[in-house]
Amino acid sequence: MAMFVHLTSAANAPRIRRSGIRAAGHGQGGARGVYCFPVLPSYTLTHQWLRELARFGSRGGLVAVHVRLDDGTDVLTGHYGDRAREKQVAVRAAEAVRRIAALDDPRGWEVFVPRAIRPGEVHRVRAAPQVAGWRYVPQAHGVRPCTCFGCQVRGGYGARRLRERLPHPLDGPPPPARVLLARIAAAGEPGDPVVLREALHWFGMRRRGPLPEVARLAEHPDPGVREDLVWAVARWSTPGVDAVLDALADDPHPDVREAVEAVRDPS
Template sequence: MAMFVHLTSAANAPRIRRSGIRAVGHGQGGARGVYCFPVLPSYTHTHQWLRELARFGSRGGLVAVHMRLDDTQEVLVGRYSDRARGAQSIVSASEAVRRIAALEDPRGWEVFVPRAIRPREVHRVRTAPQVAGWRYLPDAHGVRPCTCDGCRVRGGYGSRRLRERLPHPLDGPPPPVKVLLARVEAGDPGDPVALREALHWFGMRRRGPLSRLSRLAHHPDPGVREALVWAVGRWSTPGVAELLDGLAGDPDPDVREAVEVVRDPE
């Protein structure tokens, strides 16, 4: 049996002990499953993803979930950068452990199990120090930071000054709110492309004019409704939970899945 570790929010620990790990993560080719890493002799390498995952926030810190998989279980293995290129390899769990253990520098490698983890496969759940690992990417120290929406940390120390100094061509700084609202309210039902672009910018905010956007929950284009979920799902604006309740029953499966992910990012 191959041993792996999965890092997740401490708030998920009781549910994981009770019912296992949900297949929420999106892997190569859009597959749903669980990300993990082999348990190696090096504690630092085993828990290398701790600081990177902590950048995106967690409820109560992160915990390490140790799980045992059958040696013949098929998994995807490779560097995180191989995922977008479809270059990760499908191998057995035991082979994934062998490949990563043989590397001189396994930083940035990952294993993806294309299914949920059953309760009986969870070996133990324990707290983990939050200081191990790299941030942004291995050997990032001294490298110009990226200010795209996927890399930057909302509310991080100096993040606004960094975005102003190094604006990203696609992700900022965003247009003023008045300009975005004018685009949203131009026409009925409005141009789906323009609406999705405006919602993209709104999604970079921590709060927003929910009352002015909520009408898009009934837009005929499911892509607009899904973009609305991603835009407002993590806002602290009152009324977000009620809006997501309505969209949780949307006829489009992508919209329902988006609601599930923003509510439970585990």
């Protein structure tokens, strides 16, 4: 029998003891199942995913669920980066343990069971320390973190301070609204398109904005400015956004009309 550990919120422990582990994880190819990792002699490596999973929040902390699977159980295994490239390999559970145990550095590796874990396969559920493992990526310690939109985790611990300390040239944090409005005013009439589009880029990262001050750009002669206005205000919760989009939906330039269609029907 092969032994694995599955890390989950402590709030799920009673249900897991009663009914097993649901197939809630998404593997390569859209398969649903359960992620786990072999129980290795190294306690730190066995629980290496703790800090990374804790970044995304948990109710009452994380617990370690030890799962005992038959050696012949079909699983997928590989580095987490192989999942997106559809390169994780299908093996038996015992072979997955053997492959990972033989690695010089198994950090970032995972095992995916493409089904739910039955109650009889749950060996035990126990508390786990919340400080073991790596965060972001293996070997991230000492490496300058990336604050681009794709890498940052909004709402994560210290995320705002990190973005302020290491601002990304394209992804912010955006300058204050008063600074952006000053740039728009300094651009003149009708306004330098380069300056206006840069300001709208930053406004697009905000949840609300000074709609009356930027709505006048719907009349700007440059269609690129009008298109960027669509993308900037589309996600604002500020009252009046729909009226601005209604006006731009009849814009003479097709790129502007297509942008309005895209933000109103993202599918």
